[in-house]
Amino acid sequence: MPVETNTVAPAPKWDTTTTPGPTAAPPVSDPTPETPPSKGRGWLGWLIAALVIAAMVFVKMKYFPSNAAGGDKKGAAAGGKGGPGGAGGKGQRTPVQVYVVAATNLTDEVAATGSVLAEESVVIKSELSGKITSLNIKEGQSVSKGQLLFSINADEAQAAIQKQQYNIKLFRDQERRQRTLLDKEYISAQEYETSNNQLLTAQADLQALRATLDKAYVRAPFSGVLGLTTATVGTYVSPGAEITTLSRVRPVKIDFAVPGRFAANVRVGDVVSVLDETTNKKYDAKVYAIDPQIDPVSRTQPVRARFANTGNELRPGAFVRVNLKLGESETALQVxxxxxxxxxxxxxxxTVKNNKMVPKKVKIGIRSDKVIQITDGLVVGDSVIRTGILQVKPGDAVRVTK
Incomplete structure (x- = not known):
């Protein structure tokens, strides 16, 4: 078997005479998180910081001089020259105006709104249906008690009365005969009582008819002044139809109410001042009645006074302002x-004491838009600060100005 042999090729050799050899790659450096500032940016930051510090020092010296002016610590601590409490520190005292408390006259009054009412007032209405046959109403004119105002056709009532009178005559004759028979014991007592009852019933019916006839003639229930009317002779009216009004306006009543806390101070006979806003004139009225109950809704005490009104100064329905005097003091303290x-x-x-502000608790009484009564906490001669209140604290040195 042929055996494969792995031969390693020799590394190439560079000819340095013609081609330069490869150079090593530059080493990789770790990236830095921040780039150090340049010299130009450094001095600009220091300049901005210096300007901010200078601005803060200026504001401190300008608007808070009391804290910054501590050069003469010894004089400020001792209250001597240069300190806020010394002779040279008057410029540091808060200027204020004061009011010197003195005894004054004070009238205790309760102001209320009221309405004018007629002494007596009634709406004249018809109690029957029918045509008006006579009309004696003169609008706006005075009438006397019992004077005839108008009448309604009463022919039917008169005919019914005449018929009933005939019935009574018949029942009377029957009763007389029944009594004679009863005396002779020809009839029983029950039969006689039946006849007598018919007579008595007829007489009662006659009285009712006469009362109906009286309603056809309407008269003034009291002396007073008539109002306006739209009725004329021949007008057909129904029961309850309004014809006119009748009012007694001399004297008049003044209705008003005072707060419940003053209810115990109101007495019958007290004089109240009444201001008519239409004429801006004042009149004196006298309390004659006080409601025994306080209104549970408004928590006020209803009171009623009376004014003579001899010259028709006040008209019913007018709006007035009422001042009720509850008392008067010559030694009241007001601020x-x-x-x-x-x-x-x-x-x-x-208050100001030894050129320093001293707070005092007080109790108040009557108040108005300009002054308030002080019932406890002040005495005559106290100097009460009235201006610069928001600029001072307890113990601060103050300077009283005119």
């Missing part, structure tokens, strides 16, 4: 509204 600070636990004010 401007802007000086009182509402808090979760009540109210407080800022």
């Amino acid at each position: 401007p509204t802007e000086a009182v600070i509402p808090e979760a636990s009540g109210y407080s004010v800022y």
Whole structure:
């Protein structure tokens, strides 16, 4: 068997005289994560950082001088020259305006809205159906009690009355004969009672017919002033049809309500001031009735006063403003509204004592749009800060300005 032999070819030899030999590949270096900045970018970053620091220092010195001006630490700590509490630190004190508390006159009033009502008022209606046969209504004119206003055709009622009168005459004669027979014991007592009952029933029916006839003639139930009407003679009306109104306007009533917390302070006989917004004139009315119950919806106490209205100054239905005086004090303490600070636990004010701000808790009473009564927490002579309240804190030095 022929034996195959593997021969290794010799490596080629390069002729260095004509062709240069192969060169080794350059070594592979590991890639770097960042390229170091150039010198130009380095100095630019430092410049930006320096500008930012300079801006922060400027803002600090400009808008926060109290913290930055600490050069004279010894004088600031001792409150001497250069410190905010010393003679040279007046520029550091917060300027404020104050109100000096003094005793003033105060009237305790309750303001309410009210309506004017007629002393008496009624809608004149017809109780019967029929045609109006006479009409004596003069619109807007005064009438006296009992004066005839209008009448309705009552021919049927008059005929029914006449018929019933004939029946009564017949029943009366029967009752007389039955009584004679009863006395002689010709009839029983029951027969006589039946006859007598017919007579009594007929008499009662006659009274009912006369009452119906009276409804055909409508008269004024009281003296007053008539309203407008659209009825004329010949108008057919039904029961309940409105003909006109009648009102008594001298005097008039003033209806108003006060908050429930003042209910105990209202008394019969109290004088209230009534302002008519149409003429801007004030009148004095007197309380004559107080509702015994507080309205459960509005939590107010209904009150009613009376005004003479001799000159027809107030008209029923008008809207008025009512001021009820509950009391008057000559030693009340009041401060401007802007000086009182509402808090979760009540109210407080800022006062000035030894040129420093001192807060005080107070209790308020009557208030208006300009002043508030202080019932506890202040005394006469206290200086209450009214401006610059948001710029001061307890213990801060302040400077009182005019």
